[in-house]
Amino acid sequence: xxxxxxxxxxxxxxxxxxxxxxxxxxxxxxxxxxxxxxxxxxxxxxxxxxxxxxxxxxxxxxxxxxxxxxxxxxxxxxxxxxxxxxxxxxxxxxxxxxxxxxxxxxxxxxxxxxxxxxxxxxxxxxxxxxxxxxxxxxxxxxxxxxxxxxxxxxxxxxxxxxxxxxxxxxxxxxxxxxxxxxxxxxxxxxxxxxxxxxxxxxxxxxxxxxxxxxxxxxxxxxxxxxxxxxxxxxxxxxxxxxxxxxxxxxxxxxxxxxxxxxxxxxxxxxxxxxxxxxxxxxxxxxxxxxxxxxxxxxxxxxxxxxxxxxxxxxxxxxxxxxxxxxxxxxxxxxxxxxxxxxxxxxxxxxxxxxxxxxxxxxxxxxxxxxxxxxxxxxxxxxxxxxxxxxxxxxxxxxxxxxxxxxxxxxxxxxxxxxxxxxxxxxxxxxxxxxxxxxxxxxxxxxxxxxxxxxxxxxxxxxxxxxxxxxxxxxxxxxxxxxxxxxxxxxxxxxxxxxxxxxxxxxxxxxxxxxxxxxxxxxxxxxxxxxxxxxxxxxxxxxxxxxxxxxxxxxxxxxxxxxxxxxxxxxxxxxxxxxxxxxxxxxxxxxxxxxxxxxxxxxxxxxxxxxxxxxxxxxxxxxxxxxxxxxxxxxxxxxxxxxxxxxxxxxxxxxxxxxxxxxxxxxxxxxxxxxxxxxxxxxxxxxxxxxxxxxxx
Numbered sequence: 001x002x003x004x005x006x007x008x009x010x011x012x013x014x015x016x017x018x019x020x021x022x023x024x025x026x027x028x029x030x031x032x033x034x035x036x037x038x039x040x041x042x043x044x045x046x047x048x049x050x051x052x053x054x055x056x057x058x059x060x061x062x063x064x065x066x067x068x069x070x071x072x073x074x075x076x077x078x079x080x081x082x083x084x085x086x087x088x089x090x091x092x093x094x095x096x097x098x099x100x101x102x103x104x105x106x107x108x109x110x111x112x113x114x115x116x117x118x119x120x121x122x123x124x125x126x127x128x129x130x131x132x133x134x135x136x137x138x139x140x141x142x143x144x145x146x147x148x149x150x151x152x153x154x155x156x157x158x159x160x161x162x163x164x165x166x167x168x169x170x171x172x173x174x175x176x177x178x179x180x181x182x183x184x185x186x187x188x189x190x191x192x193x194x195x196x197x198x199x200x201x202x203x204x205x206x207x208x209x210x211x212x213x214x215x216x217x218x219x220x221x222x223x224x225x226x227x228x229x230x231x232x233x234x235x236x237x238x239x240x241x242x243x244x245x246x247x248x249x250x251x252x253x254x255x256x257x258x259x260x261x262x263x264x265x266x267x268x269x270x271x272x273x274x275x276x277x278x279x280x281x282x283x284x285x286x287x288x289x290x291x292x293x294x295x296x297x298x299x300x301x302x303x304x305x306x307x308x309x310x311x312x313x314x315x316x317x318x319x320x321x322x323x324x325x326x327x328x329x330x331x332x333x334x335x336x337x338x339x340x341x342x343x344x345x346x347x348x349x350x351x352x353x354x355x356x357x358x359x360x361x362x363x364x365x366x367x368x369x370x371x372x373x374x375x376x377x378x379x380x381x382x383x384x385x386x387x388x389x390x391x392x393x394x395x396x397x398x399x400x401x402x403x404x405x406x407x408x409x410x411x412x413x414x415x416x417x418x419x420x421x422x423x424x425x426x427x428x429x430x431x432x433x434x435x436x437x438x439x440x441x442x443x444x445x446x447x448x449x450x451x452x453x454x455x456x457x458x459x460x461x462x463x464x465x466x467x468x469x470x471x472x473x474x475x476x477x478x479x480x481x482x483x484x485x486x487x488x489x490x491x492x493x494x495x496x497x498x499x500x501x502x503x504x505x506x507x508x509x510x511x512x513x514x515x516x517x518x519x520x521x522x523x524x525x526x527x528x529x530x531x532x533x534x535x536x537x538x539x540x541x542x543x544x545x546x547x548x549x550x551x552x553x554x555x556x557x558x559x560x561x562x563x564x565x566x567x568x569x570x571x572x573x574x575x576x577x578x579x580x581x582x583x584x585x586x587x588x589x590x591x592x593x594x595x596x597x598x599x600x601x602x603x604x605x606x607x608x609x610x611x612x613x614x615x616x617x618x619x620x621x622x623x624x625x626x627x628x629x630x631x632x633x634x635x636x637x638x639x640x641x642x643x644x645x646x647x648x649x650x651x652x653x654x655x656x657x658x659x660x661x662x663x664x665x666x667x668x669x670x671x672x673x674x675x676x677x678x679x680x681x682x683x684x685x686x687x688x689x690x691x692x693x694x695x696x
Contacts, residue, residue, distance in 0.1 A: 048061070048143075049116055049143055049354060049356075049369055049371070049427075050356065050367055050369055050427070050429065051367075052367075052429070054512055054521065054523070055466070055470070055471070055472045055512050055513075055514065056429070056437065056464065056472070057474075058437075058439050058462025058463065058464050058474040058475070058476045059136070059137065059138055059462065059474070059476050059478075059508065059510075059525075060086075060136075060137040060138065060508070060510060060523065060525045060527075060558060060560075061134060061135065061136055061137070062083075062084050062086075062134070062135040062137070062560065062574070063132055063133070063134050063135075064080050064081075064083055064084075064132060064133045064134075064135075065131075065132045066130075066131050066132060066158075068080075068083070068572070068604075069127065069130075069132075069133075070693075071606065071614075071616060071644060071646065071660075072604070072616075072618070072642075072644065072662065073171065073644075073660060073662045073689050073691060074127055075127060075128075075177075075179065075203065076097065076124060076125070076127060077097055077124070077125040077127055077133070077153075077155075078092070078097045078099070079127075080127060080133050081099060081133070081135070081153075082602060082620055083572060083574060083602050083604060083618075084135055084574050084602065085558065085574040085575050085576040085600040085601055085602050086101055086102055086135070086137055086151070086558055086574070086576050086600075087099050087100070087101050087135065088100045088103075088595055088596060088597065088600065088622070088625075088674070089595070089673050089674040090105065090106075090595055090674040090675075091674050091675055091676050091681075092673060092674060092675075092681050096108070096122060096123060096124060097124060097125070098674065099153075100150065100593075100595055100596055100674075101135070101137065101148075101150035101151040102137060102138070102149075102150040102151060102527065102529060102554055102556060102576075102578065102580075103150065103554045103556075103578055103580035103593045103596040104148045104149050104150030104151075104504075104529070104531070104552075104554065104593075105148060105150075106148060106150065106151070106152075106153065107148055107482070108120065108121045108122045109121075109122070109377070110146045110147050110148065110482065111147055111148050111150075111151075111152050111153065112152065112153050112154075112155065113144060113152060113153070113154040113155065114154070114155045114157065114289075114309070115154075115155070115156060115157055115293065115307065116143075116144075116154065116307075116352070117307055117309055117350045117351075117352055117373075118144065118145070118348075118350045118373070118375045119155065119309075119311070119350075120311055120313065120346055120348045120377075121153075122313060122315070122346065123245065123247060123285050123287050123313065123315070124221075124247060125155065126201070126221070126223040126243070126245045128181055128183075128199060128201045128223055129157055129158060129199060129223065129225055129243055130155050130156060130157055130158065131156045131157060131158045131159065132156045133153065133154070133155060133156070134153070134154040134155075134156060135151065135153060135154075136151050136152045136153075136154060137150070137151040137525070137527075137558070138150075138151055138476070138478060138506045138508055138527060138529070139151075139460075139478040139479055139480035139504055139505075139506045139529075140152045140478075140480070141443060141458045141478070141479060141480045141481060142425060142427065142441045142442075142443050142458060142459075142460040142478065143371075143425060143427070143441075143443075144373075145373065145375070145421060145423045145443070145445050146421070146445070146447070146456075146480075146481055146482055146483055146501075147480050147481075147482070148480065148482060148504070149480040149504025149505075149506060149529045149531055150529070150554075157227070157241065158183075158197060158199065158225075158227065159197070159227060159229065159239070160185055160195035160196050160197040160227045160228060160229040160239070161185050161186055161187075161195060161197065162186070162187045162192035162195050163186060163187070164185075164186035164187070165183075165184065165185055165186060165695070165696075166183075166184045166694075166695065166696050167181070167182070167183040167184065167693065167694070167695050168181070168182055168183075168184075168693070168694045168695075169181045169691055169692065169693040169694070170691065170692055171689055171690065171691035171692075172689070172690055172691075173205075173687055173688060173689035173690070174208075174685075174686070174687040174688050174689070175205055175206050175207055175208045175216075175684075175685075175687060176204070176205050176206030176207070176216070176218065177203075177204075177205040177206075177687070177689065178203065178204050178205070179201065179202070179203035179204075180201070180202050180203075181199075181200070181201045182198070182199070182200045182201075183197070183198075183199050184197070184198055185197030185198060185227070193230060193231040194228070194229070194230045194231075195228070195229045195230075196226070196227065196228050196229075197225075197226070197227040198225070198226055198227075199223065199224070199225040199243075200223070200224050200225075201221075201222070201223040201224075202221075202222050202223075203220070203221050204218065204219065204220040204221070205218060205219060206218045207219075208273070208684065208685055209252060209272075209273055209274070209275050209682070210273060210274075210275065211250075211275045211277070211278070211279035212275075212278070212279065212392075212396075212397050212398070212399055213279050213397065213399055214397075215279050216250075217249070217250040217251070217252045217275060218249060218250060219247070219248065219249025219250065220247075220248050220249065221245065221246065221247045221248075222244075222245075222246045222247075223243070223244070223245050223246075224243065224244045225241070225242065225243035225244075226241070226242050226243070227239065227240070227241050228240040228241075235296055235297040235298075236294075236295070236296040236297070237294075237295050237296075238292065238293075238294050239292060239293045239294075239295075240291075240292050241289070241290065241291055241292070242288075242289070242290045243288070243289050243290075244286070244287070244288050245285075245286070245287045246285075246286050247283075247284070247285040247286070247287075248282070248283070248284045248285070249282065249283060250277075250279070250281060250282050250283075251277055251281040251282060251283055251317070251318075251319060252275040252276070252277050252281075253276055253277055253319075253321050253322075253325075253676070253679055254270075254276075254675050254676075254679045254680055254681040254682065255268050255269060255270030255271075255272075255276070255679065255680060255682065256268070256269045256270060256276070256324070256325050256328065256678055256679050257269070257627055257628065257632075257633035257678065257679070257680060258328055258330065258678075259632070260330065266632040266633045268633075268672075268680065269328060269330055270394070271394065272670070272682050274394060276321055276325065276335070276392070277319070277320045277321050278320035278337070278392070278399055278400055278401075278402070279399065280318070280320065280401070280402045281318055281319055281320045281321075282318050283315065283316065283317040283318065284315060284316050285313070285314070285315040286313070286314050286315070287311065287312070287313045288310075288311070288312045288313075289309060289310070289311050290309070290310050291307065291308045291309030291310060292307065292308055293305070293306070293307040293308075294306045294307070300358075301357055301358045301359055302355070302356065302357045302358070303355075303356050303357075304353070304354065304355055304356075305352075305353075305354045305356070306351070306352060306353045306354070307350075307351065307352050308349075308350070308351045309349070309350050309351075310347075310348075310349050311346070311347070311348040311349075311350075312345075312346070312347055313344075313345070313346040313348075314343075314344070314345050314346075315343075315344055316341070316342065316343045316344075316408065317340075317341070317342045318339075318340075318341050318342075318402075318406075319339065319340045319341075319342075320337050320338075320339055320388065320400075320402070321337060321338060322338055322340045322385070323338065323676075323678075324677075324678040325678070326338060327391075332393070333393050333394035333395045334391045334392065334393045334394075335391065335392055336387070336388070336391055336392075337387075337388035337390070337392060337400055338385065338386070338387055338388065339385065339386050339387075339388045339402070339403065339406040340383065340384070340385040340386075340406075341383065341384045341385075341406050341407055341408040341411070342381065342382075342383045342408055342414075343381055343382050343383070343408040344379065344380070344381035344414070345379070345380050345381060346377075346378070346379050347376075347377075347378040347379075348375070348376065348377050348378070349374075349375070349376040350373070350374065350375050350376075351373065351374045352371060352372065352373040352374070353371060353372050353373075354369060354370070354371035355369070355370045355371065356368065356369050363433075364430060364431065364432055365430070365431040366428055366429070366430055366431075367428070367429040367431075368426075368427070368428050368429075369425075369426065369427045369428075370425075370426045371424075371425055371426075372422070372423060372424050372425070373421075373422075373423045373425075374420075374421070374422055374423075375419070375420075375421040376419075376420055376421075377417070377418065377419040377420075377421075378416075378417070378418050379414075379416070379417040379418075380413075380414070380416055381408075381413070381414035382408045382409065382411055382412070382413050382414060383408055383411045383412065383414050384405070384406060384407055384408050384409070384410045384411025384412075385411065386403065386405060386406060388400060388403060388406075389403075415488065416450075417449075417450075417485070418449060418450055419447060419448070419449050420447070420448045420449075421445060421446070421447045421448075422445070422446045422447075423443060423444065423445045423446075424443070424444045425441065425442070425443040425444075426441060426442055426443075427439065427440070427441035427460070428440055428441070434466065434469075435465060435466050435467075436463075436464070436465055436466075437463075437464040437465075437466075438461075438462070438463055438464070439460070439461070439462035439463075439464070439476075440460070440461055440462075441459070441460040441461075442457070442458070442459050442460075443456075443457070443458045443459075443460075444456070444457055445457075445458070445481075447483050449483075449485070451485065451486050451498065452498060454483055454501065456481045456483075456501060458478075458479045458480070458481065459477075459478075459479065460476070460477070460478040460479070461476070461477050461478075462474060462475070462476040462477075462478075463475050463476075470513060470514045470515070470518070471511070471512065471513040471514075472511070472512050472513075473509075473510070473511045474508075474509065474510050474511075474512075475507075475508070475509045475510075476506070476507070476508045476509075476510075477505075477506070477507055477508075478505075478506050478508075479503065479504060479505055479506070480503065480504040480506070481501040481502070481503050481504075482501055482502040482503075482504075483501045484499035484500070484501060484502060484535055485499070486498045486499060487499065487546045489544060489546070491543060491544060492537075492543070492544045492545065492546050493540060493543050493544070493545045493546075494545060494546050494547070497546075499535060499548060500533050500548060501533065502531060502532070502533045502534055502535065502548075503531070503532050503533050504529055504530065504531045504532075505529070505530050505532075506527060506528070506529045506530075507527065507528050508525055508526065508527040508528075509525070509526050509527075510523065510524060510525035510526065511523070511524055512524075516563070516564070516565075519563050519564040520561070520562070520563035520564065520565070521560075521561070521562045521563050522559075522560070522561050522562075523558075523559070523560045524557070524558065524559045524560070525557065525558045526556075526557045527554075527555070527556055527557075527558075528553070528554075528555045529553070529554045529555075530551070530552070530553050530554075530583075531551065531552045531553075531554075532551050533548045533550075534548065534549075534550025534551060534552060534584075534585075535547075535548055535550065536548070536549055536550035536585050536586055536587075537586075538586035538587060547586075549584060549585075549586065550582070550584055550585050551582075551583040551584040551585075552580070552581065552582050552583060552593065553580075553581055553583050554578060554579070554580040554581070554593070554596075555578075555579045556576055556577055556578040556579065556580075557576070557577050558574070558575065558576045559573075559574070559575045559576075560573070560574050560575075561573045567608075568607060568608040569605065569606070569607050569608075570605070570606040570607075571603065571604065571605050571606075572603065572604045573601070573602070573603040573604075574601065574602045574603075575599075575600070575601045575602075576599070576600050576601075577598060577599050578596060578597070578598060578599075578600075579598065580592060580593035580596040581593070582629075587630070588629050588630060588631075591626075591629060591630065591631045592625075592626055592631055594625075594626060594627065594628060594629050594677075595625055595626070595627065595635075595674050596625055597622050597623035597624060597625040597637070598623050598624075598625075599621070599623040600620075600621060600622050600623060601619075601620070601621045602618070602619070602620045602621075603618060603619055604616065604617075604618040605617050605618070612647055612648045612649070612650075613645070613646070613647045613648075614645070614646050614647075615644070615645050616643070616644035616645070616646075617641070617642070617643055617644070618641070618642040618643075618644075619639060619640065619641045619642070620639070620640045620642075621637070621638075621639050622637060622638055622671070623637045624636055624637045627672065627675060627680050628677055628678070629677065633680075635671075635672045635680065636671070636672075638669055638670075638671035638683075639669065640665050640669050640671065640683075641665070641666045641667055641669075642662070642663065642664050642665070642666060643662070643663040643666050644660065644661070644662045644663070645660065645661050645662075646658055646659065646660040646661075647659050647660075654696045655694075655695070655696045656694070656695045656696065657692065657693065657694050657695075658692075658693040658695070659690075659691070659692055659693075660689075660690070660691045660693070661688070661689070661690050662688070662689045662691075663686065663687070663688050663689075664684070664686070664687045664688075664689070665683065665684060665685065665686050665687060666686065667686075668685055668686040669683065670682075670683055671683040
C-alpha cells in the first residue's frame with residue numbers, strides 16, 4: 001500500500017496541475033523529489049526516444065501531464081491541446097478532431113504516434129488512456145518517417161503499477177454529459193514482478209444543438225483497456241496491452257459560409273441552434289489496439305527496445321449532407337440534400353527496434369540511437385452516394401427520410417490502399433564538453449504501394465550551447481516528407497499521373513532556461529518552415545488540372561512559461577505569432593493559410609487557497625483567421641475563459657477524495673471553431689462539470 005509520504009505527494013499532485021513527482025527506492029529508503037514543473041525526462045516511449053531533458057533537446061517539445069488533464073477535466077485531445085498556442089482546431093465533424101500545428105494540417109494517417117510508434121488517428125482519441133500528451137513542434141521525420149512539417153503528437157499510454165491503486169470517478173455536466181471511470185491495478189504476485197492495470201470508461205452527452213425533430217446530436221462512448229507488465233529479469237521488462245474504443249453518435253456538418261448575391265459578401269448561413277443534417281445521420285466506430293513492448297538493458301551502457309502494435313478500425317458514416325450544401329436559397333431558407341453511406345476498415349501493423357548506447361571516444365561523450373521501423377497499412381471500404389429528392393428548410397420541422405437505396409452495400413468498392421513502409425535511422429547526441437553539444441541524424445525510408453516504390457533520405461542537425469548550467473541556446477535544421485498517391489480524379493487532365501512527395505524544410509533557433517531554483521521553465525523559439533512540391537489544382541477548359549507547383553512559407557515565434565511563480569501560485573502560458581502564407585499556387589498565391597490566426601495565446605493559473613482547496617482560471621485567445629483557402633470568409637477573434645475549483649479530503653493514510661467543479665466558457669462567448677472548406681462549427685455554450693474522484 002502507499003506510504004504516508006506517497007499519499008501526501010499524491011494529494012499534492014491531485015490538487016496542483018503543475019506539480020509532478022518521481023520516486024525511487026534505494027536501500028529500503030524511499031527517496032522522493034518534487035519538481036515545480038513538468039519536465040519530460042524521455043523514456044523509451046517518449047518523443048525523442050532518448051533520455052534527454054528539455055535543456056538538452058534541440059527543438060520545441062511541450063508535455064501535458066495527467067495532473068493537468070485531471071485538473072482541467074479534459075475529456076478529449078482537443079481540450080488538452082488548447083493549452084498550446086502552436087495548435088489550432090480544424091474540422092471537428094464526424095466526431096474526429098483535426099488540428100493545425102504551426103499552420104500545417106496534422107494528418108490523421110501521418111501526424112500521430114502512440115508510445116513512440118506510428119498511430120492511425122481517424123477517431124476521437126480516448127484521453128482517459130493516456131498518461132501524458134507530448135507535442136513535437138517542427139519536422140519529426142528523422143525518428144518517425146513521413147509526417148507533416150508542422151510537427152507531431154505523441155500519446156503516452158498509462159502503465160501498470162507494482163503498488164495497489166484504485167481510482168473511481170463520476171462526472172456530470174451540462175448538455176447531458178455523464179462519465180464513469182474505473183482505473184485500478186497493482187501487483188499480481190508477492191514480489192511485484194508481474195503487474196496489471198485495468199481502465200473502464202463509459203461516457204455520453206446530448207450536446208446543445210438540435211435537429212429539426214427536436215432531438216440532440218448526442219454521442220456515446222465505451223473505452224476498455226488492459227495493461228500487463230512482467231519483469232523477466234532484473235534488466236528486462238515485457239509489457240502487453242489491449243484496448244477497445246467503441247464510439248457511436250450523430251453527425252452535424254455545421255453552418256455554411258456562402259456568398260450573398262445581394263451584397264456580394266460571404267456570410268454564415270444557418271442558426272446557431274439549427275442542424276442542417278437530418279436526424280438519421282450518424283456514425284459508428286470501433287477501434288482495437290493490441291501489442292507489446294520489450295525493454296532490456298544489456299549492460300550499464302547499452303539497451304534494446306522493441307515494440308509491436310496491431311490496430312483494427314471499422315467505421316460506418318451515414319450522412320444526409322456531404323461536401324458543399326447544394327442549391328441554397330438564403331431568401332427562402334431552403335437547400336438540397338446529398339446522401340452518402342460509407343463503410344471503411346483499416347488494418348495497421350507497426351513495429352520498431354531500437355539499440356541505444358552510451359560511450360566515449362576520447363573525451364567526447366556519445367549517446368547513440370540506431371533503429372528501424374515498419375508500418376503496414378491497409379484500407380478497404382465501400383460507399384454509396386446519391387442525390388436525395390425534396391428540399392429541406394430552415395423554417396419548418398419537416399424531415400426528409402433516408403432513402404432505402406442509401407446503403408453502402410449498394411455502392412461501389414472504394415479504392416483499396418496498401419502501403420508498406422520500412423525505415424532505418426541513426427541519431428547521435430555528441431557532447432564535446434559541458435557547454436557544446438551536437439545532435440546529428442539520418443533516416444532512410446522505403447515505401448511500397450500498389451502503384452510504385454519510393455525512397456526518401458532525411459537529415460537532421462541540431463547544435464546546443466549551454467551558457468550556464470540552467471540555460472541553453474539551440475539551432476536546428478530538419479526535413480519532412482509526405483508521399484502522395486497518383487491523381488485519382490478521373491475528370492482531371494493529369495488523371496493517373498504519379499506524384500512526388502511533398503517536402504518540408506525547417507530552420508529553428510531557440511533558447512530555454514530553468515529559473516527560481518528549477519521551479520520556473522521558460523522556452524522561446526523562432527522558426528521558418530517551407531513546404532515544397534505541394535499538390536495544387538487549377539482549371540483548364542472547366543476541367544481540373546492537378547500539379548505539384550505549390551509552395552507555402554510559415555514563419556513564427558513561440559513562447560512558453562511554465563512552473564511556480566510563488567509557493568502557492570502556478571502557471572502554464574503559451575503564446576505564438578505566425579505568418580503563414582501561400583507562396584505559389586495557381587489560384588491562391590499570397591493568401592493566408594486556412595484556420596491559422598496570426599496571434600494565439602493560452603494561459604492557466606492555479607492558486608492554492610488552502611492546503612486542501614485550489615482555484616484555477618484559464619483563458620484562450622485566438623486571433624482572426626480565414627475559414628477558407630480563398631480568404632473570402634473571416635472568423636473573428638475571441639477570448640474564452642475557463643474556471644476550476646477542487647477540494648481534497650484525506651480520510652486515512654490510503655484514502656483520498658477529490659471534488660472538482662469546472663466551468664468551460666465562463667462568459668458564454670460566441671465564436672466559430674474549425675470546419676471544412678465551406679463550413680464552420682459553432683462554439684459550445686457555457687458548460688459546467690462536477691466530478692467526484694475517490695482514490696486509494
